[in-house]
Amino acid sequence: MSTFDATPPTVHEQERPASGDGRWDPAQYAVFGDHRGRPFHDLLARVPSDSPERVVDLGCGPGELTLSLADRWPSAHVVGIDSSPEMLARARELDATGRVDWVEAAAESWDPSESGPIDVLVTNAVLQWVPTHLRLLPRWLEALAPAGVLAMQVPANFDAPSHRIMREVAARHPRADELQDGLDRADAVARPETYAALLLAHTHDVDVWQTTYFHVLGAAPDGPHPVLEWVRGTGLRPVLGVLTDETEREAFLATYERELEAAYPRRDGVVLFPFTRTFAVAQLPG
Numbered sequence: 540m541s542t543f544d545a546t547p548p549t550v551h552e553q554e555r556p557a558s559g560d561g562r563w564d565p566a567q568y569a570v571f572g573d574h575r576g577r578p579f580h581d582l583l584a585r586v587p588s589d590s591p592e593r594v595v596d597l598g599c600g601p602g603e604l605t606l607s608l609a610d611r612w613p614s615a616h617v618v619g620i621d622s623s624p625e626m627l628a629r630a631r632e633l634d635a636t637g638r639v640d641w642v643e644a645a646a647e648s649w650d651p652s653e654s655g656p657i658d659v660l661v662t663n664a665v666l667q668w669v670p671t672h673l674r675l676l677p678r679w680l681e682a683l684a685p686a687g688v689l690a691m692q693v694p695a696n697f698d699a700p701s702h703r704i705m706r707e708v709a710a711r712h713p714r715a716d717e718l719q720d721g722l723d724r725a726d727a728v729a730r731p732e733t734y735a736a737l738l739l740a741h742t743h744d745v746d747v748w749q750t751t752y753f754h755v756l757g758a759a760p761d762g763p764h765p766v767l768e769w770v771r772g773t774g775l776r777p778v779l780g781v782l783t784d785e786t787e788r789e790a791f792l793a794t795y796e797r798e799l800e801a802a803y804p805r806r807d808g809v810v811l812f813p814f815t816r817t818f819a820v821a822q823l824p825g
């Protein structure tokens with residue numbers, strides 16, 4: 540153990556369903572698959588493991604990226620864990636030859652040591668939905684094999700117009716109390732320094748960084764705003780879960796979209812969508 544103290548939890552641990560109120564929709568999530576996949580591949584590029592035996596993708600989503608882990612390490616036992624039955628159903632469809640074990644479980648109740656030590660634990664774009672993750676990370680690190688690696692990525696864009704405007708429109712809504720409950724908050728994730736300190740309490744082989752991607756999203760003049768389509772698949776789901784009445788939902792979306800148009804103007808058929816993400820990779824001593 541190092542002289543660094545494990546940092547006490549500082550992310551906001553409000554009570555809310557782990558995945559928000561709206562269901563995950565694999566088709567909507569896949570709309571920007573290439574853009575969403577890039578951070579996963581950038582994260583995995585920093586994982587040094589050559590021949591891990593047991594690889595876990597926690598919050599695996601619709602499975603395509605998990606299958607890329609099976610491609611990279613064909614002899615590994617790869618497990619994809621997710622709390623969404625919809626996402627897992629899509630993953631099982633994609634995995635026609637059964638290369639991955641798909642398991643329905645919530646990160647909060649998952650026992651990482653139940654099937655033996657883990658050589659690579661990946662969790663990409665998930666922990667922002669797990670309010671207690673700063674308390675869970677040490678437990679997950681302890682379940683790693685010698686030389687085991689934890690690789691995580693979380694969005695760090697909660698103050699970006701896409702999310703700020705969503706919160707503002709929700710705050711002005713007659714059902715503001717219900718809407719605000721499940722919305723993304725800046726404190727859903729910690730600062731990079733916090734993740735670094737937490738990981739450094741277990742190993743000094745720690746790599747933490749932030750990257751801002753400038754996504755160039757196609758935007759037909761009369762089509763939906765692409766940032767709206769993006770957040771529909773993720774951060775907007777809790778709002779959609781509350782506004783189940785079609786008229787009420789459309790009114791919210793129209794206001795939100797109008798303000799997105801001003802924040803992310805369409806130019807020559809595209810919209811520029813900056814998106815900052817925090818990455819951390821830690822390898823235990825061998």
Ligand SMILES: C[S@@+](CC[C@H](N)C(=O)[O-])C[C@H]1O[C@@H](n2cnc3c(N)ncnc32)[C@H](O)[C@@H]1O
Nearest residue numbers: 557598599600621622623626645646663664668
């Ligand atoms: C933004 S998607 C990321 C999926 C995949 N890791 C990727 O990089 O494309 C978030 C995923 O986390 C899952 N998730 C959310 N909260 C979870 C929890 N508490 N436990 C397990 N999975 C959770 C969701 O069901 C969803 O599939």
